[in-house]
Amino acid sequence: MLDSGEARVVDGPADVCVEACPHCERLVLPEVLKASLNVCPLCGYHRPLSALERIAQLADLGGWDEVGSDLQPLDPLGFRDLRPYRDRIRAAQASTGLREAFVGGRCNILQQPAALGVFDFRFLGGSMGSVVGEAIIRLVNRAVADRVTLVMVTSSGGARMQEGILSLMQMAKTVVALEDLRASRLPFISVLADPTTGGVLASVATLADVIIAEPGAFLSFAGPRVIEQTTREKLPEGFGRAEESLSYGQVDMVVPRSELKRRIAALIVLLQGGEETRIRKVGSDEKRPWWRSGTLGRTAARAEELARPARSWLRRGDS
Numbered sequence: 001m002l003d004s005g006e007a008r009v010v011d012g013p014a015d016v017c018v019e020a021c022p023h024c025e026r027l028v029l030p031e032v033l034k035a036s037l038n039v040c041p042l043c044g045y046h047r048p049l050s051a052l053e054r055i056a057q058l059a060d061l062g063g064w065d066e067v068g069s070d071l072q073p074l075d076p077l078g079f080r081d082l083r084p085y086r087d088r089i090r091a092a093q094a095s096t097g098l099r100e101a102f103v104g105g106r107c108n109i110l111q112q113p114a115a116l117g118v119f120d121f122r123f124l125g126g127s128m129g130s131v132v133g134e135a136i137i138r139l140v141n142r143a144v145a146d147r148v149t150l151v152m153v154t155s156s157g158g159a160r161m162q163e164g165i166l167s168l169m170q171m172a173k174t175v176v177a178l179e180d181l182r183a184s185r186l187p188f189i190s191v192l193a194d195p196t197t198g199g200v201l202a203s204v205a206t207l208a209d210v211i212i213a214e215p216g217a218f219l220s221f222a223g224p225r226v227i228e229q230t231t232r233e234k235l236p237e238g239f240g241r242a243e244e245s246l247s248y249g250q251v252d253m254v255v256p257r258s259e260l261k262r263r264i265a266a267l268i269v270l271l272q273g274g275e276e277t278r279i280r281k282v283g284s285d286e287k288r289p290w291w292r293s294g295t296l297g298r299t300a301a302r303a304e305e306l307a308r309p310a311r312s313w314l315r316r317g318d319s
């Protein structure tokens, strides 16, 4: 799989503009790609999405209420590497049209109320600096105030090195905010998109009640090159991909993008209550919802059985 998600635009016959898939390198019409939610219809490669594209795919039309839209990144350390940090921020803002690498807001997902936050990898590698940390906290506070499920889609290179220790502090800060969410008994669903790495994987992204990953997403604290150089060993095929993480139990499910919205809505219903009928697949004659059938249903039943003694113990603690 190629590291770059950049589409190569080539001229096809009769002035038809087609795009080459970065994975299988076959040509696909842009309309076809758009209809398949930016997933290659030939090989299933999940192309990267901008934050706004992701929100458009997940949130119901209308009613998007942005949280933390007044936050602006600063340069607290006066940091300069090859270029001043301020210049990098300005360039990222100009190329993405965003203020920062994270966009959050209140919305509905298939009529289920949620607080949705999305990272944008195009903005300085989706790195978590002070503003991203603060925006996450405000979104969590909003979820607590409105008593809704928190849904977060991550794609990030980790902490933002240009903000040094202030960036690393966001890991602790966001974890504390998520504790408030947990104390309020509100669910958190995390969606790990390609790539989710570093300090974001090691904090907010993996502290959810349910962790979903997109097919093929790279999920690892460090990149494969760094690991190979450190351990001086060749990494196995498929290292760090979502499917491998699923086999080790580090994620709960790998869900294709075409199913993602419905699955998130179903989980909100399952975790917070609601009308099951609303999220059944249109035209589906399936009598039981997906979480009560097949292997997952049996696992859920077993988990329920195992959780019973712990629940009654907790209840005793409450009284």
Ligand SMILES: [Zn+2]
Pocket (backbone or CB within 6 Å): 021, 022, 023, 024, 025, 026, 040, 041, 042, 043, 044, 045
């Ligand atoms: Zn392809």
